[in-house]
Amino acid sequence: MKAVTTQQMLEAGAEIILANTYHLFLQPGHEFVSRHGGLHKMIHWNRPLLTDSGGFQIFSLGHGGVANEIKGKCNCNRPKTLLKIDEGGAHFRSYVDGQRCYLTPEKSIEIQRGLGADLILTLDECTPFHAKKQHTEYSMERSHRWELRSFQEFERHSDGRQALYGIVQGGVYEDLRERSGHFVAEQEFFGQAIGGSLGETKEQMHDVVSMTCQYVCKTRPTHLLGIGGISDILNGVKNGIDTFDCVHPTRLARHGGALAHPDENDRKEYINLKNAQFSEDMRPIDENCSCYCCQNFSRAYIHYLFRAREMLGGQLLTIHNVTFMMRLAREIRSMIRNGNFSEKTHFRLPSQSK
């Protein structure tokens, strides 16, 4: 979320926000947030908050883009800030002031305690996609040791206000995912998240998620880390995933993309309002959408805002995309309750539902 208020997110129907431990640790620092009485108060958000462990960003920025690595995409050209990983934790440089930092499992829990989110994560090592099996296994075992340390640190101070998720690693290898799933299930975590590499293609990702879900504890909430495409969510839900997080809807919005579910044969899940085809399109993005953007503004106006580099365009699309995702989730829950959920469901925004 950028350039939108938490009030606007509330009005768009958002029910939970994920905050990044890594970014908040570096700036403004968890002590700062703590002096505000925690994230909820600082950002004025009275609903649930989830924080990640910081590990993903350290490895992602460290390798110059693990987000892409994990998804099997090419490496990008960001400066690498990860200095060294050892058994204790990860040494890296702050992108804010260049200072050396050291994130350990214990430190991650301490930071997340300071931030005060409701749901928090254990620190794990994010293994890139291109890692060989042996490396993935070694890394998974270290993640397990880190998760135990995270849990112990969590327990030492727990007052029952926060709940801890373990993370299932193991890359694309079924025997590793099985071992990791069982390991996490054996610990007394509140929930579990599926992390690490999910393969090179969308199909492989769906397969890895499906395969991994067999080995997770069925009686605990299960989170899929960093995934937020519509078909990915439908596939995840089919396999028992309860929650997802992803920058996709809001980042896409800032780049002109409005979430939509086009024809069944069209795999693209958004329309790009920067495209000239929308320059005279007086319709709202989605006639059936009840969001502030669709109720009041035309595609042509939003196209113009992007052409004129007015940030309001990204803000309006953020409102639309978050509204869209929340409606998708409501629609899925309704299908589950009615016993007619199918990942092949051609999701249509209902005009009445809000």
Added chain:
Amino acid sequence: MKAVTTQQMLEAGAEIILANTYHLFLQPGHEFVSRHGGLHKMIHWNRPLLTDSGGFQIFSLGHGGVANEIKGKCNCNRPKTLLKIDEGGAHFRSYVDGQRCYLTPEKSIEIQRGLGADLILTLDECTPFHAKKQHTEYSMERSHRWELRSFQEFERHSDGRQALYGIVQGGVYEDLRERSGHFVAEQEFFGQAIGGSLGETKEQMHDVVSMTCQYVCKTRPTHLLGIGGISDILNGVKNGIDTFDCVHPTRLARHGGALAHPDENDRKEYINLKNAQFSEDMRPIDENCSCYCCQNFSRAYIHYLFRAREMLGGQLLTIHNVTFMMRLAREIRSMIRNGNFSEKTHFRLPSQSK
């Protein structure tokens, strides 16, 4: 207004918005706005709208900054886009695509008709501060001829939905201001605006406004163009000005400035939240302010948002500053009604009023 929605401005108490004819003419074009059914519909604003004539920006960007020129400040380094002014109008280059454009008094009215604002302005020539008296007089006379042409074009198509303001020119010269004031008063304008150079210093500006106000028609609404400082508004009101427009509150906000009325001896009318002194300041900007920003966020949080280059900081301050200005206006109206208005009033935000 940038990066805020019209809904947020409504909630901040805004009652009227000024839109720039010049910018909208170049991008997206008044025909585009017209196809949307006018500005009100396009930007979803159901309250009054005012458009300027486009003249100010042409001359401002043309000279590389008449805004500064008029206020007696140094020239800035923008590329000059004004090509030529003749009796017909102004030739200039579009900053969007480099195309040659020609703005005449008739064209300005046509554009403003397409935009569909409630209150519109005649085209005038903005004479820079450094102009000699002879040049100012010559320019004023041309402005008068342009105003007559604007009025004729306005009358040809008027359906009673828009109201036209004439503009009083004459620079810092009292005899010219007197002539211009009488000239405008003699035409059947709905209202009058005070334009042109107002001097080199704040004191001179207050004097020129005070002097000019003697010569304007007392039974019509009077607008002061481009002025929006707190003491400037108090001085204007004392002299009979009814309305003001200025980018100051919203631009200041995007640069970290929060409007406040500090000690009587402190001439600064804002606090700069980028300053390190606010990095641990847990108070709201103004404890007596009822805006979304002051009710929910600390100075330290907003300081952090600016440090982290999060646009949300500018958005929150825009909400505060617009709320502040609207409350200032309500406070002034209340003082006028109660017969205790004084420009020396130490304006304090009341905690209850909204």
